[in-house]
Amino acid sequence: VKLAVYDEDRIGVVEGDCVYDVTEVAPAGLRDLRVHVNWLIGNWASALPKVRQLRAEATAVPLSAVRLLPPSPHPSHIFAAPANYRKHIGELRSRTVSKNTTRENGFFLKAPGSLAGPADGIRLPRGSIRRFDHESELAVIIGKRARNVPRSQALAHVFGYSCLVDLTMRIEPGTHEEERSMRKSFETFTPLGPYLVTADEVGDPQALGNRLWVNGKLRQEANTKDMIVGVAELIELISSVLPLNPGDVVASGTPEGVGPVGPGDRVKISIDRVGEMVLLVTEQPETSPRAY
Numbered sequence: 001v002k003l004a005v006y007d008e009d010r011i012g013v014v015e016g017d018c019v020y021d022v023t024e025v026a027p028a029g030l031r032d033l034r035v036h037v038n039w040l041i042g043n044w045a046s047a048l049p050k051v052r053q054l055r056a057e058a059t060a061v062p063l064s065a066v067r068l069l070p071p072s073p074h075p076s077h078i079f080a081a082p083a084n085y086r087k088h089i090g091e092l093r094s095r096t097v098s099k100n101t102t103r104e105n106g107f108f109l110k111a112p113g114s115l116a117g118p119a120d121g122i123r124l125p126r127g128s129i130r131r132f133d134h135e136s137e138l139a140v141i142i143g144k145r146a147r148n149v150p151r152s153q154a155l156a157h158v159f160g161y162s163c164l165v166d167l168t169m170r171i172e173p174g175t176h177e178e179e180r181s182m183r184k185s186f187e188t189f190t191p192l193g194p195y196l197v198t199a200d201e202v203g204d205p206q207a208l209g210n211r212l213w214v215n216g217k218l219r220q221e222a223n224t225k226d227m228i229v230g231v232a233e234l235i236e237l238i239s240s241v242l243p244l245n246p247g248d249v250v251a252s253g254t255p256e257g258v259g260p261v262g263p264g265d266r267v268k269i270s271i272d273r274v275g276e277m278v279l280l281v282t283e284q285p286e287t288s289p290r291a292y
Ligand code: MN
Pocket: 080, 081, 082, 083, 135, 137, 166, 251, 253, 254
């Protein structure tokens, strides 16, 4: 099943180029509390018959006619793996503080407030003086609470997958060296979408092509088989520290080929069996009181 969230936090099943509204599957009131998607993900097995019934009764609406939001719009956490493909490590070594791999560094957090959907695009700080890079990543959407889960059982805790671009304000050695969580948490710096695909439709998460283009030019191309720490081990790692919750997002790290984006650019990310998302890069409407 492909699930989208759109317009006023509506939930829809995506088939072809259309979306079918199944919002009413979630108990009334949960949408106001902004936990209805998390509830649906966490109660998927019991909710599925109602999802199918609502899908059958719904009218097809073209995807082009709705405003797509991130498919898990209100996660309690966004976890992220640092440099996590074998070739990317050497590329970063020259300009990042850390010289280590994901296995050595663990994970970091991006603020949930940095999430964006395809309709938002990427909005860079207005009039920026800094460099902002794209990172093309497979996103894992957690399906049930995970605490101290060994990697052998980890994939049973995955609900689905989506495309994620981890936007990053780069460090400039000797001048600005802000903390990573700040540099990666600007509003719209975590585009997720265009929808999520349930794990049963994706299969092995370590056999997926991961590509990103800027203005039609291929910038990143890799396969998730080249991840240093795979999805199952990432869940083992994170759940050894704290509980993951339904709807939580794990950005699984980027391959080589990261590069800058600027206003006017068109970013496209594609992950095999997961989907393709196009993002337009603009600037924030307001000037920040600080220069970035
Ligand atoms: Mn990243």
